[in-house]
Amino acid sequence: MKVSIITATYNSASTIKTCMDSVLNQTYHDIEYIIVDGGSKDQTLSYIEEKASEHPEIVFNSEPDKGIYDALNKGIMKATGDVVGFVHSDDFLAETYIIEDIVNAFKSENVDGVYGNLHYIALENTDKVIRNWVSEPFRSKLLKQGWMPAHPTLYLKKELYDKHGGFDLSYKIAADYDFILRIFKQDDLKFYFLPKTVVKMRVGGASNRSLKNIMQKTKEDYRAIKVNDVGGWVTIFIKNVSKLKQFVS
Incomplete structure (x- = not known):
């Protein structure tokens, strides 16, 4: 089973090494590593080119x-x-064996998608956990409760993207939530919860960077919920309140 891992970069010189090393050092070796750069002006491309000369799996x-x-x-x-899975340029895979575990789950559970847990970590001290996003096995009723798997932990069969499309660019912050609702509401698909930390994510993402972004995300979340017919404002309320427990050790 070949795994395509995608990283989007833009002026990511301060974090790209940790991100790429976490992928390139995986115990599972049938990995295609796709890096899409938005025209970086710093040293991001220099590091990618250096690694690409050593690793033919990098595209x-x-x-x-x-x-x-x-x-x-x-x-x-x-x-x-x-x-297909994603490792964002500010993030890194939690363990060197985690892709192997994900592939084994696909094979043993015969599912269409696998997801796990996520740690939000401090920007400088990556050993300090700020938020612990522990997920749970999927049940369809969870969608109306504002539930979603942590998107960076979600690995899906490529055929799902071929059939259901990618991210809707009319969303600026919540396109991942819209996509997850679109996929997880499909009754014919099966998903497996891997009870392990898959990704460590540095705090400071676009969705919570400012009050303006939080308000925009709330509007986009509501739109995604209505478009995908999985609830309303109560869903938004439960979705936001449920995050509070992630800050409790």
Whole structure:
């Protein structure tokens, strides 16, 4: 089973080494590593080119894009693997064996998608956990309760992107939530919860960077919920309140 892992970068020199090393050091070796750069002006491309000369599994290009979701869509279009996942440039895989565990879950459970847990970590001290996003096995009723798997932990069969499409670029912050609702509401698909931390994510993402972004995300979340017919404002309320327990050790 070939796994395509996609990383979108833009001026990511301070974090790209940790991100890429976490992918390149995996115990599972049938990995296609796709890096889509938005035209970085710092040393990001220099490091990618250096690594690409040593690792033939790296496929990369650099050109202007319309933001991270556009970059991820470009990566999906390039992907030739059986399974597709993402490691954002500020993030890194939690363990060297985690892709092997994900592949084993696909094979043993005969599912269409696998997801796990996520740690939000401090920007400088990556050993300090700020938020612990522990997920749970999927049940369809969870969608109306504002539930979603942590998107960076979600690995899906490539055929799902071919059938259901990629990220809707009309969403600036919540395209991943819209996509997850679109996929998880399909009654014919099966998903497996891997009870392990898959990804460590540095705090400071676009969705919670400012009050303006939080308000925009709330509006986009509501729109995604209505478009996908999985609830309303109560869903938004439960979705936001449920995050509070992630800050409790």
